[in-house]
Amino acid sequence: xxxxxxxxxxxxxxxxxxxxxxxxxxxxxxxxxxxxxxxxxxxxxxxxxxxxxxxxxxxxxxxxxxxxxxxxxxxxxxxxxxxxxxxxxxxxxxxxxxxxxxxxxxxxxxxxxxxxxxxxxxxxxxxxxxxxxxxxxxxxxxxxxxxxxxxxxxxxxxxxxxxxxxxxxxxxxxxxxxxxxxxxxxxxxxxxxxxxxxxxxxxxxxxxxxxxxxxxxxxxxxxxxxxx
Amino acid sequence: xxxxxxxxxxxxxxxxxxxxxxxxxxxxxxxxxxxxxxxxxxxxxxxxxxxxxxxxxxxxxxxxxxxxxxxxxxxxxxxxxxxxxxxxxxxxxxxxxxxxxxxxxxxxxxxxxxxxxxxxxxxxxxxxxxxxxxxxxxxxxxxxxxxxxxxxxxxxxxxxxxxxxxxxxxxxxxxxxxxxxxxxxxxxxxxxxxxxxxxxxxxxxxxxxxxxxxxxxxxxxxxxxxxxxxxxxxxxxxxxxxxxxxxxxxxxxxxxxxxxxxxxxxxxxxxxxxxxxxxxxxxxxxxxxxxxxxxxxxxxxxxxxxxxxxxxxxxxxxx
Numbered sequence: 001x002x003x004x005x006x007x008x009x010x011x012x013x014x015x016x017x018x019x020x021x022x023x024x025x026x027x028x029x030x031x032x033x034x035x036x037x038x039x040x041x042x043x044x045x046x047x048x049x050x051x052x053x054x055x056x057x058x059x060x061x062x063x064x065x066x067x068x069x070x071x072x073x074x075x076x077x078x079x080x081x082x083x084x085x086x087x088x089x090x091x092x093x094x095x096x097x098x099x100x101x102x103x104x105x106x107x108x109x110x111x112x113x114x115x116x117x118x119x120x121x122x123x124x125x126x127x128x129x130x131x132x133x134x135x136x137x138x139x140x141x142x143x144x145x146x147x148x149x150x151x152x153x154x155x156x157x158x159x160x161x162x163x164x165x166x167x168x169x170x171x172x173x174x175x176x177x178x179x180x181x182x183x184x185x186x187x188x189x190x191x192x193x194x195x196x197x198x199x200x201x202x203x204x205x206x207x208x209x210x211x212x213x214x215x216x217x218x219x220x221x222x223x224x225x226x227x228x
Numbered sequence: 229x230x231x232x233x234x235x236x237x238x239x240x241x242x243x244x245x246x247x248x249x250x251x252x253x254x255x256x257x258x259x260x261x262x263x264x265x266x267x268x269x270x271x272x273x274x275x276x277x278x279x280x281x282x283x284x285x286x287x288x289x290x291x292x293x294x295x296x297x298x299x300x301x302x303x304x305x306x307x308x309x310x311x312x313x314x315x316x317x318x319x320x321x322x323x324x325x326x327x328x329x330x331x332x333x334x335x336x337x338x339x340x341x342x343x344x345x346x347x348x349x350x351x352x353x354x355x356x357x358x359x360x361x362x363x364x365x366x367x368x369x370x371x372x373x374x375x376x377x378x379x380x381x382x383x384x385x386x387x388x389x390x391x392x393x394x395x396x397x398x399x400x401x402x403x404x405x406x407x408x409x410x411x412x413x414x415x416x417x418x419x420x421x422x423x424x425x426x427x428x429x430x431x432x433x434x435x436x437x438x439x440x441x442x443x444x445x446x447x448x449x450x451x452x453x454x455x456x457x458x459x460x461x462x463x464x465x466x467x468x469x470x471x472x473x474x475x476x477x478x479x480x481x482x483x484x485x486x487x488x489x490x491x492x493x494x495x496x497x498x499x500x501x502x503x504x505x506x507x508x509x510x511x512x513x514x515x516x517x518x519x520x521x522x523x524x525x526x527x528x529x530x531x532x533x534x535x536x537x538x539x540x541x542x543x544x545x546x547x
Contacts, residue, residue, distance in 0.1 A: 009414045009497025010525035012467045021462060033253065040250055050252040052465025054489055059465035061252075064500050064529045069522065137463070137489035140255040140369050144463070180255075181370065198255075200359050200371050206254040 001028065005073045008059060011049075013072055015058040023146070026134050027084035029053045030211040034087065035079055036060075045075060053210050054135045055144075093213040096178070096193050098127070098169050099224035104192035107157075111171070111188050114154045123218075125149055126169075126190055131176055131214040141180035141198030141206045145214055148174045160186030167193045169216070194219075194227035230297030230387040234379055238290040238337060240443070241379040243354070243372065245281045248362040252465065252488045256371060259364045259485050262345045262443060262507040263305070265403065265536055270304040270349040272540040273326055273399055280353040281363035283379065286344050289337025290379065294329050300391040301335060302326040305346030305508075306405075309337040325398035325546065326351065328391060342407075343508040352389035366485050368444060400542040403535075409434075409513065412502045412520045412528065416471060418461060418493035426453040426477070430495055434514040435479065441511050443485040448515075452477035453495065463491040469498035469506075471517075483507060501528035 006014040017029055033053040039045045047067030052059045062072055100123045102108065108119045115122065131145040138144075148171060156172045161184060164170070168179040170187035177187065180198040193216075197207050208214070219227070234241075244267070247260025261267035261284055271280050283290065289309065302325060303309055309321040314332035321327065321335075323346075329335065340346050356363040357373045365372035374383075419427070435450035459475050466472075470482045472492040481498060482490070484507070498506055499520060509515060520528070 006417060007414070007522060008417050008467055009469060009499070010522055010529065011469075011500050012497070014417055014464075019462075037250070037253070049249050049258060050465075050467075051250065052252045052488065054464040055462050057462075057464045059467065061258075061465075061467045064526065065533055068526070135463075135489065136253060137255045137465075138487055140371060142255050200375075205360075206256075210253060 002032070002076065005076060007069060011062055011064050013060040013062070013069060013076070015060070015076060017056050017058070019056060021055045021134070021146070023132050024084070025056055027087050027211070029056065029058050031084050031087045032058055032079065033210070048072070052137070054137070087211045091211050091213060092209070093215060094208060096195055096214055096216050097219045097223070097227065098191045098193050098216045099219050099221055100191040101221045101224070103221070104165070104168065105190045107188035108190060111152070111154045111190070115152055117151060122152060123190065125152060126171070126176070127216050127218055129176070133208055133210055133212045133214065135210050136206070136208060139180060139183060141208065143177055143197075143208045143214070145176045146174050148176060150174070154188050156186040157188065160184055164189065165192060167195065169193060192224070194224050230299045230390045231295045232299075232385045232387070233293050233295050234290050234381060234383045234385070235293055235334070236291035237379050237381050237383070238285045238288045240286040241283055241290050242365040242367070243281050243356055243379070244284040244364045245279050245362055247364050247484070248360040251360055255488050256360065256369065257366065257485060257488050258468065259366045259371075260362065261347070262484050263347070263504040265504045265532070266304040266345070266347050268536055269324060269399060269403070269539060270302050270347040273302045273304070273324060273397055273543060274300065274349050274351045275397070276349060276351065276353060280349065281356050283348040285337065285346055285348070286340070288339055289346055289348065291337065292335045292348075294331055294333050295384075296331060297387070297390040298328065298330050299387055300326050300328050300351035300393070300396070302349050303337065303346060306341045306343045307337060307346040308339050308341060309335065311335055324402045326396045328394055328396060342510065344510050345508060350387050351391055352387060355386040355388050368485060396546045397543055398546050399539055400544055401539050403539060406505055409515050410518050411506050411515045412499040412525070413471065413496035413517050414499060414522065414525055415519060416494035416496045418495070421455055421457055421459060421461070421493035422473070422495055423454040423456045426455065427495070429453055430479065431517055431519055434516050436514050437509055437511045439511045443483055445483050445486060446481040446506070448479045448481065450478070453479065459493055460491055461493050463489045466490045467497065469500070469503050470494045471496045471498065481506065499525045499528060501525065501532045
């Protein structure tokens, strides 16, 4: 449940759910987000420009010409039931192919050095992790997924790379992400997927949603080339 | 049909409207025009829909030739421009009024004056492909017509309708020149990260707008803001106008094409009433942040909207 409702400037509201980054708490955020998003789509609430779930917060950006902080916080308080079970029942699980070939997984050795684990162990642990999408952001379609086993904890690169290829599967700390397209970045690259995560010309432009699950499965370089 | 060619693209010229809503949860920012007031006034003087797409430019604008048909154009902002008629005669343009253009006339947008952004609109609007109900280009996220790219030399644009009238309109009252360097802000959500000296510096001193400023953000240079704890928060949703402070202690104001989530503490948020004014402040100029409360912010925004509507109501036909 919401711990506190706070101002964010004159056009924003913060629903604070607590301090931790864990799935149980994030499910509550997503569950409230789903309710509000449905109400926005059905025009049951006016003046919301954006509703943004993150690990432990739901932030609402509203149009001051159409509504007020008071009206929206009353609306938020009126939402009695938001049950994490709804999210769990409706969440999708995406099977995402990943090619761990060294040509793509250029930081496998760095992660191995940092964690003291063999590369094969690292990749095996990564592939077997059932990832949960905490949030999507930073760039269109970019999923923040967790949690990696503590043993795989590796910090970001000290100097970010100028370019990371689209589809790169990357890890940092307890998180894993996929690059929807080419961009700079400082996470450790383990492999690459041929799947397109975001395409503005597609009828369903963004493959993943917050609250979904992702399971990776290994493909080789030849299969990767065929799927691109 | 009316067609145009961009003979010179100008600086950072792009298609913009009021942006796309309720997609930030997928990493898609609202984006849209940097200066909403001038955007609204441009559509108003053309009798366009409020959200009709326009060309936004920064500093130097484009040079656009009418290659086919006729059209009606208007420019808003503080902008110097000429209309070069097909017979070679030159008209010095005025902002906040519409002009009828004929085939082979050229619109030459020279520069913005003591400001950054200007707007070019066409009566009836341009034929642009809309993405997520908006034609706004976001070059960093590659969203919008032409993959979100900026307008380039030799790009062509078609208009939705050809102009058949000779009537031109003007806003009799135009926005007042606003030279104040005070930007009103509200206290940010992460005050506890900053030392009291840091907060005092933020409000007590001038900050200059650095050259590292674009549609995404405005980097400020001034007294280094000090922290009482590590300047990293759990990444959370960003709202336009948030002022975040990374480890180097120099504030960054997040503007229309901001990242959708961020992990730096926010010392303040620009009041909605002052966002357009800040976005129009050029690199090299100084600003001073002044804290106001929610009530004052709501009143100032209401006043701003009323002023815009009042200006729009002064539209009249030029004889």
